[in-house]
Amino acid sequence: MNLKEWIFTTDHKRVGILYLIGSIAAFGVAGIMALLMRAELSAIGPTVTADPTTYNVWLYAHGAIMILGFQIPALTGFFANYCIPLMIGAKDVAFPRVNALSVWLFYVGVILALLTFFIPDPPDVLWTGYPPYSTITAGNTALYSFTVLILGFASIIGGVNFLTTVAFMRAPGLTWGKLNIFVWCILGAFVMQLIFVPVLGSAVTLISFDKYLGTHFFDPAMGGDVLTYQNLFWFYSHPAVYVIFLPFIGVVFEIIATFARNPVFNYKAAVYGGIGGIVLISGEVWIHHLYVSGMPDWLRIGQMVSTLLISVPVGLLVISLVGTLYKGAISFETPMLYALGVVFLFLIGGLTGIPLAITALTVNLSETYYVVGHFHYVMAVAGTFAIFGGVYYWFPKMSGRMYNELWGKIGFWITFVGVNIVFWTMMDIGARIGLPRRYYDYAQFPEAAGAQHLMTVGAVILGVGFVIALLNWIIGAARGPKAGDNPWGSPSLEWSTVSPPPHGNWPSPPSVGEDWSPYAHGRR
């Protein structure tokens, strides 16, 4: 009876939790892929598998599932679903049944992605799927295309839903200037999803047409062009980085404001300058993924400038984050540790991105471990830390119970040490010896062996930390002490209802006064 209720639910909170369960499962699978790859690379020559194709399938699965199956659904599926109606004082989203459709599609997409491990000739085209290789490989490119299309479609209908919800279902008195930063971040992310996902959809559709239906969009022998695909792909996939970045920094804003008991520093600068600026520039920087791909020189130089200018909105957001600490009353529960961890990791990741914005430096750095280290810091690890911190933060609201604080902190520190061992080492060997990424073996770089071994050890450490966090949630949800409705003392609306909130969220719709703000911590 219970399972059926969950599957056919239209309650935004249950849809959100379904998104969370699915995306954490995807995270586990993709994480195991990462550990398998690290084990393979721990020494020169074949170690875990003697077949490079097996390694390439792990590489594909790790990238595609982490991005499309874990980070985007966890941030724009789980957090948006669970928090947005509660934050704006709505009973539910605007189109609850469309919402249920989107989570079903998400599960179809995840199941498609997991089929990778059960079919003969699984896709080995990386998460980028560049032709000509993707159109001539024995691997199943169609599975890749359909996975991307289904997950993209789930995200688009989610986007329509949330833009409508925030526009029309805010509580009386809750003006645009009083929205939580997280709500603005989700709006920005979904505006980008609506603009850019169709471009990715067309790109992956065209490679399947080329491979299975005999078209020649990317075949130069018949008048096509291989570079067109890379342009289409990154025209979506760079904004996708901000689709991940904005919601995760929004989560961090909520946590830091609550645990510093302060309003967000320079709110309007963060919203209009930071979030607005990123949405505005996001579509003009994709060439920095193609700096050494044979694009015209003038385009490479032009987008070097636009890429460097991303530092302005990102800098404004970081200043707002750090400024929120000023004259605060900061306490360090687990969610805050993760949030401050994100600030630190994002600082390293963001700054190490500056060399990668400079066209002339990428002729050495691009496609090396330096790039892998950089984007794991800035997006993968920072994003995952924000997701874990956010789950800890809203855990008492979702379950009505409290997780174990001590084990939460232990898990955080283990993970934090692990990620820095892995990804700092990665940037170091990438910049110092130019070790290329996506390598099954690295016999031509014997000097990398020690660093590779160290990273494998680090990967095991960070894996242990994540497992501790997952166990902490499961045990906390089942047996934790009752948490109360507002354990952190936040004035934000989601904490004003009971934990866990009932269907419909409030007995009667809330309204807010003139001097209310989600960050007005017991003052004025």
Added chain:
Amino acid sequence: MREFKKTAGALLALAAAGPALAEKTIPTATRVVDPAAGWDHLWREVLIDITVIGIIFALVTAYLIWKYRRRPGNEQGNAPRLSAAAAVGWVLIPTFVFMADDFYLAANGWQLWNTFREVPADRLEVRLESGMYSWDYTYPNGVQTQNELKVPAGKPVLLRMTSRDTLHSHYIPDFRVKEDSMPGRVTYLWFYPQQPGTHVVTCTEYCGVMHSYMAGHVVVLPPAEYQAWYEAEGAKVEKAAAPAETVTKTPA
């Protein structure tokens, strides 16, 4: 107007594969500057830049975290309300500082980029066709080598590259240079070997199952030794080509 035509032409080249096949003229450098040395210099400069910014941000954050920790007597946040002027200042001043740094880095980066793209006129020109999974070089006199590029010390080397199957990227870590090669287009890169020695060449664009094994070497020889090898190999090519010509003539 000419600028506009150039831009429009480039846009057309972007849209259609046909014009891209025609080899673009490669800009010529007026003097020989080693791009690898320029890379090392700019890299150091940018590392200092980002380290300073990072340390400032980290110290400020660490100080705030320590100073405003929650303790008896500091139970509630007490941030002052920003005046309109302060709010605008906190946007304009950081924006100005960040943009100044951005444009400074962009100017330096552009200059180095020109070094990477403008090739000295006195150079050795070699054609490269990449394929799964080898690097095939063709010298001006018809000599062909595989996975080994022999070059003389002290002379800039220009590679004009294309591919016969998937994407590849010819990367020489010691010379700090890579560029993709692909079917249907001709791309180029150049480097400046100055001392005799051997350098790894490796593929940095995922090209298929054996991607990580697609490696070779650049062998930099003393000029005299290179010349001797080049001429000896060239003679072999001529000898091989001579009878082939008579054969092709017979059926006609």
